[in-house]
Amino acid sequence: MVRRGTSLRSTVLKVGTAVLLLYLVRKWTEYEVSSKYEQLLAVERATTFRSPMDISNGQEVAHLSKEPQNLVPFPLYDVLPHLIKLPADALLNPAYPLKPRLKRSGNSTSPKIVVAIPSVYRAEVNYLRTTLDSLFENLSPEEALISKFIVMLAEIDSDSDQKIDHVAEELKKYFEPQVESGLLEFIVPPLDWYPPNLANTTPTFGDSPERMYWRTKQNLDYAYLMLYASHFFSTSRYYVQLEDDISAAKGYISTMMQYADGKGTDWLSCEFSKLGFIGKLFHIYDLPLIYRFILMFHADKPVDWLLDQLFEVKYCHHEEKNCVKKRINNIKRNYARPPLFQHLGRFSSLKGKKQNLREAGFNRFRVAHDAIATTKSGNPGVSHTDSSTDHGSGSLTDPYTSSGNFSLQNPHVGDYFLYHFKFPCTVLKISLTMCLPTAKPPSVIVRKVARIVNRRRERAAEEEIMWTSTSSTAMEYSVDADKALKISELRFEINDDTTPFCMERIAIQAS
Secondary structure, three states: OHHHHHHHHHHHHHHHHHHHHHHHHHHHHHHHHHHHHHHHHHHHHHHOOOOOHHHHOOOOOOOHHHOOOOOOOOOHHHOOHHHHHOOHHHHOOOOOOOOOOEEEOOOOOOOOEEEEEEEOOOOOOOOHHHHHHHHHHOOOHHHHOOEEEEEEEOOOOOOHHHHHHHHHHHHHHHHHHHHHHOOEEEEEOOHHHOOOOHHHOOOOOOOOHHHHHHHHHHHHHHHHHHHHHHHHOOOOOEEEEOOOOEEEOOOHHHHHHHHHHHOOOOOOEEEOOOOOOOOEEEEHHHHHHHHHHHHHOOOOOOHHHHHHHHHHHHHOOOOOOOHHHHHHEOOOEEEOOOOOEEEOOOEOOOOOOEOOOOOOOOOOOOEEOOOOHHHOOOOOOEEEEEEOOOOOEOOOHHHHOOOOOEEEOOOOOOOEEEEEEEEEEEEEEEEEEEOOOOOOOOEEEEEEOOOEEOOEEOOOOEEEEOOOEEOOOEEEEEOOHHHOEEEEEEEEEOOOOOOOEEEEEEEEEEO
């Protein structure tokens, strides 16, 4: 009996010990798995931006500053694999992610609205100063207190340092008060942000290698600006995308904010221009969605196409007809009228490309005239004039009617003066006499009369016509009757801002 009882106790002890060991092994394994999981989760949290949209069901989070400040916005390696080869602190430094090569700004409080402007040096003419002058001239002191302007000098060519130094010195010269106050900040993206094979991007849609490089880099420029703003200005309310060749309407900041505030929060964009990527306003907390989408397809399509398709992907059933009209236009994508920005630049940042894109509804300083009175010098009757500035001395009709001069003491590149004819006319000759010499003659752009083709009315297009003879004080355009254009508008555009601009006489021969 004793032996049998001892044997039983020994068996029970062995079984109990085995069960305990199994339990301990299981717990240790669970701990190991949990520890590994927590490590992986920590890595994921450290490399993934948690959009407030994930927790707010479309509503704006009041205190985005509660988000950990050491988060790198999201795994960039998926879309820009060249970044994985860099040292951890070269680009994704947790204390200062995506560190720019150059940053210049004074102290500023947290803005409610961030205005972002990517800029590229143009050999023919630089519109950046004109753009900033217009933005600041039409900004009230109250608006300045809630605004931040970020100019990104997106230069990566072999001579980028010289270009950056030149533009930075110009910004310092003309906009030092805005920089020192913190209203204006300019940055230069790191060279490592751009893929080393950018110039060899596979062409799509039949685009040339030069155009592919230009538009792919442009996508990366926009994405960097959005990434930068969403990280360093996450407590702001709105982000506005502009270009570096525009002019602005008076009180544009207040108008944009009032319009956006009146639309609630259940939308993705409010747009204050039809052209390009100008005047597009987004919630700050929606920027990760937008820049991720741009980065995923940055080498495939232009940025305005990608924005169009983001709306369809996000809001449309793939078999639904007319979804854009039913679910997007003026619901998720709001179009404000009249436009608040006018496109000025005719010289694109793509070398050799010219563009005559204008906002038809943008009238800065439109003045109506008696068409009959404007014909007294033999010129076609003008119903109204318009211009980009009201700082000129005299009336635009003075040189047109030979009754005086029109001068602008401090011109800007891109300033324009427009004459709209009462009735369309076929122009054979245009003569412009200057009362002061100019280094670069003004450009002349005409709006052609819309034609009916296949019972459909074509859109009236703008076209630059070239002077047939020029000097420092006189320009002339002439053409044979069989090649003459029928036009409804004539516009002069300034290309030289080094000296005052003064028009003495405009003469037009028309049939």
